[in-house]
Every structure is written in structure tokens, then in C-alpha cells.
Amino acid sequence: MTAGRPGASAAQGAADDPGRRQLAWAYLSRVVLGPCPALTALIESVGVVEAARAVRERELPQVLHAATASRRAEDQAARDLETVGGLGGRLVTPDDPEWPAWRMLGLSQLPPGRDPDGAVPLVFWVRGTRDLTELTERSLAVVGARCSTGYGDRAAGALAGELGARGWTIVSGAAFGIDGMAHRAALAVGGATIAVLACGVDRPYPAQHDRLIDQIAETGLVVSEYPPGVTARKHHFLARNRLIAALSDGVLVVEAGVRSGARNTVKWARRIGRPAMAVPGSVDSAASAGCHRMISEGEAVLVGSVDEVLAVAAPLHLPSAGDSEPPAAQQLTAAQSSVCAALPDTGGRWPHELCATTGLTVAEVRAALAALDMAGLAESAGSGWFRLHNGKRTPADRPADSGVVPGLTLHSDSSSMSKGC
Template structure:
């Protein structure tokens, strides 16, 4: 049949995919967390060649230290078998489930300013929902581990209302506000994502074992750390960037003067997304951090779900009679290349766009996702195609929001 792949060609395709997946998983264990230098190497030579370079220590000086301890540990096949036994999976930048446009901001940050400013190599995921679909509309709700009755009540009201409206609640599964946010979403039958600072097989804290099991049943548990990885202090700070990246905004409910929630707000602001804080009693030490963030302009003051959606939700203002500009005229760089590679009629697969533009597969997938979010392209079973965004006001609103 014309256009059908031969069995040999299909086998080669699967072999290439398997090799890349094993390379991603191997490197995930080698660095166990964000590594901007390794991400840069992968972007330059590809993941398979990067894995070979790490194994052979044919590396630039900046990568020799971070990879020295574990480059001899190659248990990628065992790690994949382990996560499958847990009913989970590993999601790589090659996969359709990869939340590419969510990760775009992390890839554009300066690692010289913060060592953790890097896109995660892979995400280990437990739960049946699609990660990219679950994060289409999401809000992070974080806060103090030693929460008060007031904080728990406010979190329950806010997270429950957001989940009831169809928004995914993202948090870190910790004691206090995090746990309350997850429970509130579950209580109304909503969607919630727990981002861990350890391996996907390590419930942390252990007292939240049952909570995490409930989240897996209806939502997602996500981590960048491979199976068996124990919690370390610096993992929490790195984990916070993923919480911020997976959400349209971050809400802090109760934060002490040295709260880790402020670190999540830092990532949120650096990614260009709104940070919000719920005020508490002026006499409460648990709300000092929130009050400081509000006073110093780091966070908007919010008291209910409606306030949060005003800041982080889609624009709801329509201007009748105003003709929107043609958005494709403002494209530049990789976006312009990828858009131009798509035909005026019909569809193209990402591999064909890669061949046409000379960009890497991960760059093409990320750019297609970014173009999709502003309504310029869409995909179906045949591939990616151009749309006509000027016909819908919803796309205009999305373009303005992500400009």
C-alpha cells in the first residue's frame, strides 16, 4: 500500500525511539535533578550522543563534576520496568504527553542566575490522566507546613472552588497547606497534581501514603527524580520550579518569614506568571510571609477563587467591532520557521518539520505547542496544520495573554 511502512522500517523506528528513551532515563539518573549544562549538551548534539559522551566522560569541564558520581550507573531498563510495575511511566521531551509549552519558560531562564534554572530531563508520572491535558488549566496552591485552622479553611474554600470549576490544583504533597489543597480538590471530584521531591516510588511524607494513592487514582503524581531517589533538602527548591511551571499562577496560603513557598513565588515571577497571596490575621506569624510578599509587590492579594481567576485565568473581556491583528505577522525565530514549514492546506508530522527547518525534534515539539496555545496551529491524526485564529475571539484572548 502506498505510504505504508515496511516491517523493517517500523522496527528501525521503534529501535530509534527505544534508544532515545533509554538515553533520557540513563541521564535522568546520572544527574538526579536539573542540570543546565547537560540540557545544553542535549540541545546541541541530541540525547543519544549526549548519553554516549557522559558514559565515556568525553565532556566539557562544566559537566565532569555533575556526572562523575553516577555516570557508571546505567539501570535505565530496570528503571523503566520499575515504573511500569507501579502503573506509571516516564514522559520525555520526545513524547506527545510532554507539557512542552509549560516548560518553555524554564528553558529560557539564565542558569548563571540560579543553578536550578533548567528544564527537567524527564518526568516520572503515576496516574492515568494525560499530563499535557491535566495542565491545560491549572493553579498551584502552596503554603506553610505548620498551617493553622484559618489557613486550612481558606485553602479548602479556594482549592475546592477552583477544582469544582474544572481547574487542576497543583501542589507539593507536603503537610499543611499542600495536603489540604490536594484533599479539597479530591473532595469535590476535581483534578489535582502532586509534584514530589523524591522518586515516584517514595511517598513523602510517609504519612501521606494514602493521600498520594488517592491522587494517583484520579489525578497525577509527578517528579523529575528516578525511582528509589530519597528526599534531600535541595530537592525541594528544585521541585518548586516544576510546581510553578505546571501552573498558570501560584497562590500562597500562609507563609512564615522564611517559608519555602516564597521560593515557588520566585520561580513563578521569573516565568512571567502571576503570583498571589492570601492575607491572614495581622497577629498571625503564619501569615507574615504572605503579608510581606503583598507589601513588597511580589504577589497580588487574593481572598477567593474569583480573584485568582481574574489574575491567572483567560481574558474574559471582548471588544466588539475591533478587528484583531494578524498574529502570524509577529512571529520570529523558531516560531516563524516552524509555522512557515506547515502547509497552507493539509498536515505535516513533526519529523518532516525537523527535516525542513533543521531544528531538533524537542525544539519543534515545543514550538508547535507554543503556536497551538495561541491558536495558530492544531493537530489531528494526520499531523500538524495551520488554523485561522482570527475567526474566534477565544484565540485572540489567548494570544494577548501569552504575548
């Protein structure tokens, strides 16, 4: 891999050729099928064309031998690019202007040894004509139970629909239940929505949502880090959840059981500095038990209206190009964003409590709090540190019905809420 190696000039020419680079990205995407911190590091070190050559010829660091062994001989790059092109899609790589670089910053700063699945994706396979960076400029993830109740469907539809009407992109996973309802609500108001799949973009999952996914691709985007033809596997969904969180300004959970996968998405959101919110339900509803637990354990902020959602999520969003002056929150580091997301709206938390929540050291938490204080995003009082919104604290005394989605009633009769599954 040195400059003196025979053929180095030809290799450099290949590295400068956009077509060769795209083939290299496509090839490596199929070789590792998902996040691979070691391969990302190799690409950053030697370039994508040289990394692809090294994988083919097995001139690799020891850590990459096992990860690339089973599929290094499967060079379907040209066929994969043709397949996605036939769907009206494309391959988006870090070489491209629409690569959502700032959205990936949180993932890039996660310790690779602690969370191998938390790496930045190598590429995005994309269906749809919208620009990925532009579409995620103001975006919110709406996720929840696959086996949702009538109440959950109404709540998700009301919130996602109003957010979409206000110009926010709805990001979700195209699954049954809350995911599908969130996508449909955004489409119904002419809003934008993004479906993040755990399989190739040519293989709608679930299959019954093939028409829904087609509709999403017509006006929004369908994205995946997996190349065409790849089928969904269990661990793909867990890895996919980090992308739902990363492509959004925050994660909103509408109904989640105690063991719901939505909690995994919340975990990723908190790790990369995105706020998490949850809609409460009936105390009798098992479908809302996970939401209640996340709220009670401080993992998510209780919300019941779009205004409350935006009060939590909007301080961290990237403003549109028409905004004259970016907010201080736009310039937060990953540590500052993590601490900001962990701060409560009411009450307070002390630095040692924030350490347990964010995984940061006391010194890192104190430095982040000082920066947030100077930016007008946090303040301390007798009960500890709390979050500010537009330089003001959220009132501690909520109205009695503030936890209820407008137009919805929380019933104690669980039979009136469940539609079965």
C-alpha cells in the first residue's frame, strides 16, 4: 500500500475515478453487510479503492480477516448498482454532497470497542429522488409497538400528521403498528417521510407494506445500509435502530411494551445525544408499559402534544437555510448533546447522576454543563441542573390534561383500547 508499490500510479488513478470509487463502496457494503468499525478505519486510512483491493487480495489487518472472509469473493457491485438504479434509486456514499455528514457525527464518536454495532454506516442505498441531507434537516423519529392499539394508532396519527404538516420529516422503520401509522399520517398531509429498512431497498419488509413503501419512495425516501437482495435478520433490526435515531432530531415513542424494540431506538438516541420522548397511555394497557417505564426511569420525556414534542426536540435541530442565525445548539459537541438530552425539563439532576445516564466522566459532564449554561440551554438550581428551552425553563406545573394527545381520551377499560394481534 505504499507509493513505491508497482502499479501505484494506476491505483491512484482508480482512486480519483468516481465510478471506480462507487463500485468500491458497493463492493465493500456487501462484504461486511452492516456496521464495521475496522473497515471504516481502513477506508479512512488508505481510501475506499485501496481498501477494496486490500479486501480482495487479503492484505488486511488481522482484525478484518474474519469480518471479510465469507463474502470477499462476492463482487456484485455493478449488479447492485444496476438493481437500485432500476428502482429509481442510487447509492449514497461519503463522497456525495447529500451524505448526511453532520447526522453521522454522533455515531462516529461512539467508542468502537463498547458498541461495534454503533459505527457509521459505510453507505446508504436509497430509493426516491429527494436529497437525503435536505430531507433530514428537520426530522423526527416516530416509533412504537408493532401490535398497536386503537389509542396508539390515533396518537401516532395525530402527532405524526401535525408534525408533517408543520414541515417536519417523519422517520420510522415501516413496520406494522405505530411505524406504519406514522408514515401514513405524514403522507396523508403531504408531508415527507423516510423509511429505514433492515433489508435491501428492493425487498419490502414486511411484505404486506410493499405499497406503503412504494408510496414513501415516491415522495420521500426509503433507505438501508444493506445492498439489494439482502433479507432482514434479527440483528439487522437492532443495528437499523441506530440509523433511525441518527437521522432524526429526536425519538418519539407511541406505545411500547416492556420488551419493545422501540426502547433500543431510545437507547441509541440517548447515546448519540438525541432527546427521547414517550406518549403515556392507560395504566391498564400493556402496550404502554414500556413508555411508562422509560418516563419513570428518566429515559424519555413525557409528551402529549406536538408543541411539547417540539419544545424537547427543536433546540437540537439544524435550522433551515432561510434561518438568519443558527442557534447555539447547532454547535454542540457529542458530549454536550448527550448531557443536554439527559437533562430534565422539571426538577433537576446532579453531575454524578448525569454520568450514569450518559456514560461520560464527571469532568466531561461538568465541562458540558458549563458550555450549555453559557449557550443558554441549561441552568442549575437547588434541585440540580435542568434544561432550558429558548432560554426559559418549562413550567413545572403541567395542566391536568397535558399528558393526553389532543382529541384523545385515556380509557381505563383496556378492552376498549386493544385491537388484538
